[in-house]
Amino acid sequence: xxxxxxxxxxxxxxxxxxxxxxxxxxxxxxxxxxxxxxxxxxxxxxxxxxxxxxxxxxxxxxxxxxxxxxxxxxxxxxxxxxxxxxxxxxxxxxxxxxxxxxxxxxxxxxxxxxxxxxxxxxxxxxxxxxxxxxxxxxxxxxxxxxxxxxxxxxxxxxxxxxxxxxxxxxxxxxxxxxxxxxxxxxxxxxxxxxxxxxxxxxxxxxxxxxxxxxxxxxxxxxxxxxxxxxxxxxxxxxxxxxxxxxxxxxxxxxxxxxxxxxxxxxxxxxxxxxxxxxxxxxxxxxxxxxxxxxxxxxxxxxxxxxx
Amino acid sequence: xxxxxxxxxxxxxxxxxxxxxxxxxxxxxxxxxxxxxxxxxxxxxxxxxxxxxxxxxxxxxxxxxxxxxxxxxxxxxxxxxxxxxxxxxxxxxxxxxxxxxxxxxxxxxxxxxxxxxxxxxxxxxxxxxxxxxxxxxxxxxxxxxxxxxxxxxxxxxxxxxxxxxxxxxxxxxxxxxxxxxxxxxxxxxxxxxxxxxxxxxxxxxxxxxxxxxxxxxxxxxxxxxxxxxxxxxxxxxxxxxxxxxxxxxxxxxxxxxxxxxxxxxxxxxxxxxxxxxxxxxxxxxxxxxxxxxxxxxxxxxxxxxxxxxxxxxxxxxxxxxxxxxxxxxxxxxxxxxxxxxxxxxxxxxxxxxxxxxxxxxxxxxxxxxxxxxxxxxxxxxxxx
Numbered sequence: 001x002x003x004x005x006x007x008x009x010x011x012x013x014x015x016x017x018x019x020x021x022x023x024x025x026x027x028x029x030x031x032x033x034x035x036x037x038x039x040x041x042x043x044x045x046x047x048x049x050x051x052x053x054x055x056x057x058x059x060x061x062x063x064x065x066x067x068x069x070x071x072x073x074x075x076x077x078x079x080x081x082x083x084x085x086x087x088x089x090x091x092x093x094x095x096x097x098x099x100x101x102x103x104x105x106x107x108x109x110x111x112x113x114x115x116x117x118x119x120x121x122x123x124x125x126x127x128x129x130x131x132x133x134x135x136x137x138x139x140x141x142x143x144x145x146x147x148x149x150x151x152x153x154x155x156x157x158x159x160x161x162x163x164x165x166x167x168x169x170x171x172x173x174x175x176x177x178x179x180x181x182x183x184x185x186x187x188x189x190x191x192x193x194x195x196x197x198x199x200x201x202x203x204x205x206x207x208x209x210x211x212x213x214x215x216x217x218x219x220x221x222x223x224x225x226x227x228x229x230x231x232x233x234x235x236x237x238x239x240x241x242x243x244x245x246x247x248x249x250x251x252x253x254x255x256x257x258x259x260x261x262x263x264x265x266x267x268x269x270x271x272x273x274x275x276x277x278x279x280x281x282x283x284x285x286x287x288x289x290x291x292x293x294x295x296x297x298x299x300x301x302x303x304x305x306x307x
Numbered sequence: 308x309x310x311x312x313x314x315x316x317x318x319x320x321x322x323x324x325x326x327x328x329x330x331x332x333x334x335x336x337x338x339x340x341x342x343x344x345x346x347x348x349x350x351x352x353x354x355x356x357x358x359x360x361x362x363x364x365x366x367x368x369x370x371x372x373x374x375x376x377x378x379x380x381x382x383x384x385x386x387x388x389x390x391x392x393x394x395x396x397x398x399x400x401x402x403x404x405x406x407x408x409x410x411x412x413x414x415x416x417x418x419x420x421x422x423x424x425x426x427x428x429x430x431x432x433x434x435x436x437x438x439x440x441x442x443x444x445x446x447x448x449x450x451x452x453x454x455x456x457x458x459x460x461x462x463x464x465x466x467x468x469x470x471x472x473x474x475x476x477x478x479x480x481x482x483x484x485x486x487x488x489x490x491x492x493x494x495x496x497x498x499x500x501x502x503x504x505x506x507x508x509x510x511x512x513x514x515x516x517x518x519x520x521x522x523x524x525x526x527x528x529x530x531x532x533x534x535x536x537x538x539x540x541x542x543x544x545x546x547x548x549x550x551x552x553x554x555x556x557x558x559x560x561x562x563x564x565x566x567x568x569x570x571x572x573x574x575x576x577x578x579x580x581x582x583x584x585x586x587x588x589x590x591x592x593x594x595x596x597x598x599x600x601x602x603x604x605x606x607x608x609x610x611x612x613x614x615x616x617x618x619x620x621x622x623x624x625x626x627x628x629x630x631x632x633x634x635x636x637x638x639x640x641x642x643x644x645x646x647x648x649x650x651x652x653x654x655x656x657x658x659x660x661x662x663x664x665x666x667x668x669x670x671x672x673x674x675x676x677x678x679x680x681x682x683x684x685x686x687x688x689x690x691x
Binding site: 005006008032034035039040042044045046047048049050051052053054055056057058075076079080084085086087088089090091092093094095124125127147148149175176177220222223224225226227228230262263 | 465467
């Protein structure tokens with residue numbers, strides 16, 4: 001926001017309240033109420049407003065207070081965000097960032113526990129990235145703001161408390177690249193967002209058991225970084241996908257298709273995909289735990305894959 | 308006190324424009340609403356709109372134009388009355404009934420016709436079509452197929468104008484945005500949400516309702532609990548005005564005031580134009596539900612006939628002047644058709660070009676190169 005006066009923020013409680021997860025804390029005091037705009041509760045309209053502002057020269061960052069609320073904005077995200085550059089014959093760019101906290105939290109109930117990446121992935125003309133560490137959160141956010149394309153940045157409700165030493169200076173993380181978390185030889189584990197941590201927890205157990213998993217945080221949910229992913233598949237010949245999306249029509253489903261299409265010859269076993277159950281996330285803690293993939297399941301899956 | 312404030316904000320201004328017009332006329336018999344120049348400009352713009360749309364109907368039935376085509380015949384006074392008051396940098400946002408808004412805003416007839424024919428020379432390279440007219444040069448921000456979805460975009464353009472003035476300190480930025488939409492849209496959430504935001508932040512926007520009484524086959528009266536749309540303005544803290552949308556001079560007077568308000572930073576206005584479409588909702592609509600008596604009533608109030616009468620009766624123009632314009636416009640429209648006919652259809656290489664402003668968005672392929680670096684990409688055969 002300091003670097004470019006056209007960058008502005010809009011969303012519910014982003015200003016005076018500092019954001020529902022404090023992502024925009026202090027910004028309104030520093031940049032004023034117009035640059036950090038507290039909107040009324042009208043997701044479709046203020047997202048559309050952000051799109052109109054982007055078309056006319058600004059670079060808005062629109063926040064969905066909880067990502068699930070962006071379902072209200074599906075009309076604008078699909079029709080105007082994704083399509084306008086194309087239907088206008090390339091005349092208008094929409095350099096907008098749409099972001100917010102999503103994913104399954106701690107007993108937040110079904111509607112506050114949604115994973116919209118699977119719903120939005122088919123929209124042509126948008127890019128989707130998921131951050132997972134303080135380092136890539138800063139890098140991806142900056143890259144998304146600077147991109148001329150509309151980018152949806154998926155943050156996770158349970159990852160805001162992570163602490164990490166990150167550089168003070170300016171840096172970006174490439175929007176289209178995946179992140180190598182742990183190089184290995186035996187199996188490729190593809191994951192993103194919070195599940196990265198479940199995977200790394202499982203990885204500790206796996207290493208103790210003598211396995212050498214390669215863990216890749218795909219980061220770019222659309223488009224997939226088929227180079228990093230492909231190189232890994234060619235090395236290990238075994239793929240496990242661990243995601244928080246639901247099974248049906250999720251990111252994992254698309255990833256399986258892409259890997260099968262491009263790297264089928266390199267696979268020694270069918271691709272395994274661990275996703276959340278196709279259920280509305282229950283409130284009860286025990287049920288919620290069984291909805292998402294847990295480290296023990298990841299360990300079991302790798303063992304099965306490597307047999 | 309706060310209660311006084313509430314009253315003041317809620318009372319709003321409801322102006323019966325016919326009163327204003329009558330007043331102006333009686334002030335002096337020599338004061339007319341327009342000069343000869345202005346009159347001819349308005350006449351030419353409306354004739355262009357009418358002739359263009361009539362040609363569209365012809366071309367559609369001859370198989371040159373496809374899909375859903377929504378013609379504007381009868382509503383010309385609204386487009387001309389408002390848009391001819393704008394500067395180039397002001398923005399217009401329309402709906403699927405957007406051909407004439409595009410023409411009034413200055414998009415060349417050739418570019419619109421080509422777009423309708425699906426040719427590369429169309430204003431959107433043939434990629435938008437009838438319902439998606441865009442022009443960066445003329446600040447036409449669409450052309451939208453879903454009703455209501457353009458209103459937030461218009462609100463955003465108005466937001467940018469305010470932002471430029473207050474944050475970017477471009478002190479002379481007084482760009483105004485006009486959002487055009489119909490009676491059906493006024494029952495849609497985005498309409499109300501944007502009235503609220505525009506009034507809340509005093510955005511330089513005018514919400515122009517083209518109430519032609521019908522949303523395809525749904526009568527406005529059957530769809531709306533309180534059919535007087537202009538009344539909804541004061542509910543959100545902005546003036547709501549009702550105007551005879553079949554009279555370009557009345558529309559223009561109201562438009563001057565509303566646009567002036569916005570330019571001075573006084574905020575938005577809701578203008579309800581009572582108008583009528585002489586044709587069906589689209590060229591696919593058999594238009595069987597509307598009462599012939601209703602159609603006849605509005606046909607008798609044809610805005611072009613009305614303006615012609617005004618110009619001649621007030622000696623602003625002669626029959627010959629107007630006939631010359633008719634002929635000129637006929638030639639413009641014929642030329643547009645010829646141009647569109649002779650223009651090339653898009654080749655396959657155009658297929659993927661405008662999906663992303665930055666084609667890196669197609670991602671990195673298995674070979675490590677960005678997909679868009681694949682030579683097949685520009686051929687339109689690349690796998691993305």
